Amino acid sequence: MLSKVQRSFRPVSVTLRRLHQSALDVVEHPAPEDSVTDSFGRFIQGVQPHQLTPTLLHRSKRMVLDSIGVGLLGSTTHVFQLALQHCQHMYGPDDISSVYGRRGTRLSPTLAAFVNGVAAHSMDFDDTWHPATHPSGAVLPALLAVSDMLPSNSKPSGRDFLLAFNVGIEVQGRLMRFSNEAQNIPKRFHPPTVVGTLGSAAACARLLSLERSQCSHALAIAASLSGAPMANAATQSKPLHIGNAARLGLEAALLASRGLEASPRVLDNTAGVAGFSAFYEDYAPRPLASPEEEGLQFLLENQDIGFKRFPAHLGMHWVADAAAAVHKLLLGEQGSGGRGHGSGVVGQVQDILLRVPRSKYIDRPFPESEHEARHSFQFNACSALLDGEVTVDSFSQEALQRPDLYSLLGRVHVEHPHDNPANFDRMYGEVQVTLVGGDVLNGRCDTFYGHWRNPLTNDSLRKKFRSNAGAVLPREKVEGLIEAVEGLDRLEDCSPLLEQLQ
């Protein structure tokens, strides 16, 4: 299939271009080699394995491991099941690309990318970067699907796989820096659906060894498949945002490999005709340095990723850590009264004040579903106040309906201090609890454990992975995956990775 894919490139309009060359107004249309769009195509096609520094290898392998783990756990969710059923019923059976955690279940490549992407984001447990997006879930499922698609005797090496992965991450990071709007918690479009689709297209174009212009066209085709509104975040459909980014980016690369062309200036700023700029209010694109020049540095080298300790929106992690600190103080208070948790806490607490950034979609006083609970400052603060931590189990139906929790939710109010911006790099979370006796307990978190400024240790990351992957895989595969990812850049063939995902 790959050779078919590679042979299908077809040059268009060569004759016409020559006829018009003398008539072209070059001032109006600079040569494509100078465009931002073309610099991206050149980067995708031209970057070399030696440009993966030890830091990049280390950080990106952690991302691959965590993404697989959250995807595996995500394969137990209802929304994943729904997505899988849709693919199995609405398309012919196809035994190509494997589905996370479901032994023997395979789908056509773009459909596998879709369901695995849904799994990765199904619990909002996947990685988060700055500026804000969930980069790995948009890229990894697509690369795994492509790898499964390639013939057994020409699977990518682990190094090629990692390089393509880093290309997909880098492109997302670069695109987000085209706009100031991307710096803050989003209001219009959900970032993974804006940059993630192009990241997936870039990574797949790389792994499919597309030519430079095909890489650019893959980005442009992907742009027409990008952009989902924020309103669908904190609904059951949010995981499909990542599923679609992975799937549609792969589709864009496949169409480009067949010769489909789109706007050669999609990333550039053309007055009167919006390209990728359509998704932003302010837009200032910049070209990528040529891979052949010195000084090309990947963003991941200087800006690490945040990994979550529990499955909820990143903002929740600050209030959870702050509330956990107050919980400890409460235990101290209770200890002196000789009682336990739960109703003991409820009996003590008169009032809860949260000081958090202003962001409508994570400000939910009474969440009505697990999805909304994962996007509720109030819910996560109260859960941590009650239990001392937030975990995967904090979002079960039983946990959501706890009377203790409701009682506390009814006592919360929220403030948005001026010095607390809706920005993952600068926000903080404060929890202030007034006790019935009048005492006031304070907790504050500036940098939660797992944030890029305070990264999870390798130990913590593996513990999270074992817990997640172990929910669906036997122990040998769990350990096998840890080993395969750890040595990924040294694997001659990435099959050991592919074979242990279900």
Added chain:
Amino acid sequence: MSATLRGLHQSALDIIQCPASEDSVTDSFGQFIQGVQPHHLTPTLLHRSKRMVLDSIGVGLLGSTTHVFQLALQHCQHMFAPDDVSSVYGRRGTRLSPTLAAFVNGVATHSMDFDDTWHPATHPSGAVLPALLAVSDMLPNNRKPSGQDFLLAFNVGIEVQGRLMRFSNEAQNIPKRFHPPTVVGTLGSAAACARLLSLERSQCSHALAIAASLSGAPMANAATQSKPLHIGNTARLGLEAALLSSIGLEASPRVLDDTAGVAGFSAFYEDYAPQPLTSPEEAGLRFLLEDQDMGFKRFPAHLGMHWVADAAASVHKLLLGELGSQGMGQGSQVVGLVQDILLRVPHSKYINRPFPESEHQARHSFQFNACSALLDGEVTVFSFSQEALQRPDLLALLGRVRVEHPQDNPANFDRMYGEVQVTLVGGDVLKGRCDTFYGHWRNPLTNESLRKKFRSNAGAVLPREKVEGLIEAVEGLDRLEDCSTLLAQLQ
């Protein structure tokens, strides 16, 4: 799902902040989609929508001969398993999974920019019809929709698009940010499919919301080879949204409403003021198509081209007169006579292309279409072939074109005009002006002209019996008990 939780929270809910969902714009759309009845289809609606169905099938059939269609079809056949469900325009025996058939047939429909155009601007039928055909093929033989059900679902898909476009003033003018079919078309397709699949009211609303996350393609890809995929994708992804909703997927229940700080469908517009739809149970529900007819194209190019083509065609007649008096022919003689060409057209960057480099660009070039009509007296399907694009006569004329954007000529399909002013080498000046081209909703194609277009298009790929069979099936569509007669003749 969360009935218990809602019960527990009811007393705590801030009602002012969250009005009952039954009052939301989003819910009014769900109610409309599920509740509209066959009797709502007036004779005018039946007439106009059947013409749209016929024209859309015809352009789709012709479109199945294009390279981009072939590319899309190959992608679907190679990247997915064989699936013998929904038929592909013009390719006997070729069937695909339903969403993939909707995709390729949508691509075919828009592949030559020959499909219908409405006001405010979008291409409504190509986003909806391929999806409905795919669904109909999917339903079991003993439960195919009646022609009336099919037409009703079609009209639902058109109406939803029209209503959505009226939520924004931005939609009134030639677009700059998002290509309109990809904004409203996806939701139109979702609505039509939700109707044909008989989804419940809330499922209809969720189908719209799921579709919103699959909407929105930037204008930069218009006038490229990828533009046809915009319509293919809206048909396909709208159908997908309805299918996901049918198995219980939910999304934002207020996607169409204007919620401060969290964009829903409003994300695609600068200004946004949504309006609820009247309940189908009340009197006075009126479809937009009743009052705003559809524009059909006489040749495969962007709608704006039709004004300059008609204006240039009238100048061509005058030129023939000049040439006639000297007893010479067309072509190079025209070139010899013309010193200067001035076009007075609206300001719109993406249809202002002095030297188009591909057929796609040529379909979006005031200059190209004016010069073609100056040379030939008309623009046709053949004006965009590789040979026609490279004609030395044409290139010579293109080099003599200037463009002006008069203040009184807005980038708006309801109010624009096209003027062509040719200065001859002798000094004479010939003028042509078109305010309303033939085929515009103010000057609609006669039934005869529409069928002539259809026969020419469909006849490119189908045998005569099927061409005539389709004309007959569509003409009697609202009386067909079973739409299989339509489905069986598309390839």
